[in-house]
Amino acid sequence: MFFTPFGAALFETGGNRVSVQASFQENKRFHLDVKAALITAIVAFLLVFNVFPMAYLVFRSFFGENGFTLETFKRIYTYPLNWNALRNTLVTAGLSMVFGVMIAFPLAWLVGRTDMYGRKFFRTLFVMTYMVPPYVGAMAWLRLLNPRVGTLNVFLANLFGLSENPLNIYSIGGLVWVLTTFYYPYAFITISRAMEKMDPSLEEASKISGASPLKTVMTVTFPVMLPSIVAAGLLVFVSAASCYGIPSIIGAPGQIDTVTTRIIDYVYVGSAEGLTDATTLAVSLMLIANLVLYVSTFICGKKQYITVSGKSTRPNIMELGRWRLPVTLLVTAFALIVVVIPFATVAMASFTTNLGKPLSASNFTTRYWHILFTRKGILDTVKNSLLSASIAATAGIAISCVMAWLLTRTQAKGRRIPDFLITVGSGTPSVVIALALIMTMSGRFGINIYNTLTIMIVAYMVKYLLMGMRTVVSAMSQIHPSLEEASLISGAEWQRSFWDVTLPLIAPSVVAGWFLIFMPSFYELTMSTLLYSTDTKTIGYELFTYQTYHSQQTASAIATGILGMVVIVNWILNKLTKGEFSI
């Protein structure tokens, strides 16, 4: 079995299922009810918190206070600034998608299928990038590549004896660079997962027939991977298109607006029109995202599942031979530029008093770290984020497990509906989700969760559920049903066989999936910017305000702190489980 771009297992492995079904027969009525109830519950959740708010958003952009009108639409979409923003969004998100996949595919292949040195280390390193807030990257690159005094810029100019600094981060190119280097991990994770479970016998066949390794990759691996690559690309596209932190930090000085920054500006204009204008502009972002989703699911994603077998064999490792060292060096250089240098820059800034001077003994301070650990305001936001992200991740992973079971182990009618809705939710730009929730969940329709942590949790779940579900579904589909059958035949109830057989086998993926929902929720910025209130400020928003308003060094300390937390948690997990679980 293979998971499709959007986490669904679109085809069944057939044969093996019959006996499982048969053993369920005796209790058929009961089980059908459980399935139907579960599906209904998940669908109901998604209808209320996902479909309805989005529909209302579209409705509101056409129906003002005085009935149907195209006035707002006309005003917003005849405004050249908005077109510019729309163009910038499409260009930057599109390019980030292309580059992101171009980076992620070879990396996933090298890490997953070859004997490159330090594969495991690199894997953790690249996944780790997913675990830190993307706008931290913007903070770093701002310092490294600003056109006048960027550290790296000056270094390059000196190195090549240039009269002018070669690079300018305040440009479309700069924006694409930061978006790509911080969103490619989304693609890397997606493609890696698929690559791990691809049937290696196809590659072997190609090799035996005399194809070179490169030819094998291009003619076998790549085509088989295509659905996941499309899915990965989509994920990068939507994340980049709905990102607020990076364009607001990088784009502002270069006067480059994206749809997201425009929407948030509209909200901040503060007039009555502001929210309507924001909503109307958000509709276009939603349409673009849904269009991309549709195209990739139904046009590119239809074929090829048959080529992936249900058996999970350990993938064979390709020997790189004399390329082993050069390739490793290349990947190391990449990791250095994309991961190490920016994080080191941010970490160093957190100890520097005067950012205009190099870090030295007289310019060294720990006061920003002191602030991080003592300031109530910051600690409160950490608490809020820990709480909301843990709840979102735990509830999300529970839904993911249920979905995995429904999708891979049952034939329940309608099991694709929640799967589809979850996909749509994740494909919707964050800023749209937040706006839609504000408008529908502040009491107008009987539910008032605005200004509470609940609205944050709901928003995080709608947005990040897919990452968790995909992970668990993929793990589940790798477990041969015969294991469960054995347990059932030995007389175990299905609950017991789930608890004793299935769960331990998928546990590492459940943990990984939990973190894939937890981390982005923990540092979420775009939605939190619109949803936070007095008691529910989140660390992502706090970090952003410190970066822009109060103190860049304190912001750097917070960002480094988050990175440190990820490293420590990963280390503890590794130790506790003797290497079985890690991020």
Add this chain to the structure above:
Amino acid sequence: MKKLVMVLAVALLLACACVGYAADKPKVTIYTSMYEDIIEAMTFVLQEKFPDYDIEFFYGGTGTLQAKIAAERDTKKLGCDMLMVADPSYALELKELGLLHAYLSKEAGNLSLEYDPEGYWYPVRNLNMILAYNPEKFKKEDLPQSFKDFAYNEAMKGLISMPNPLTAGTAQVAVSALKDKYGYEYFDKLAANRVMVESGSVALTKLETGECKMVMILEESVLKKREEENSALEVIYPADGTICVPSPIMTVKDEWSAHGNAKICEELTDWFLSPEGQGYIVKGWMHSVLKNPPAIPYDSINTAEIVTNSMPVSWENCLRDRSELRTNFEERVKNKI
């Protein structure tokens, strides 16, 4: 299974680092645009002075808070009991909307600046929009000495930065005053000089690194850096007038406020306007609003001198033209292609 239990335990530990606190003290929430560092110091002082109350600040730029309050008005309840935002014209608006609580403070007589005769709002801190530069990188005499020159001097092209009127109240006031004085042409000149629109911390870092030659910024943020970080950054009080923003303090009516503690808010208003409260405002690098200021902020000049040489600001224009100013700024400056 053991492993799974362990993992779940770790997850639970992460989650349990939370859980609330039980405080039965009457609560007051203050929306403010003061910097977090100042908020922290202020919270500490208020805890000592008013041990029986639980006083909490919530930070946001004036524009951000305005957007928040606009949304909260829909739910018929604001998230705060008091406001200490930057833009005085917002007080006029809130008063008109009938959201404010009137109180005649016993300290009102000592104020050097205009306050609401009915007691709906009082100035509580005087913020000054100024120009700043870094003497370690550039010479003062090579730089503009006025707001006009800041925008019109082509030598500054691509090397200047200013705050965003969409989010910062003081910036809103500044662009309103500058527009009244120089017309929308001023915006176009800023755009032609490719001004970077960004907030305090980003701008100050750019001065330090030399990425910007000069920035339009609040005096307090420069003074703070000088005192706390021994920074060399210097203030230039513009020749065409410092833009003074007497930021108000106001209390929300009980039926609208988060906790309905208007009586406590009255006490707080008195304290903030008293010489003692003003002393802490000055410690936070802002200027006092009293006729006899208890002190002047670290490294600053006399409050009266700044006020005398300030650029006139029409608060009515500020309020009336708010959307127009913001939209014009968006179009002419922020999104100049």
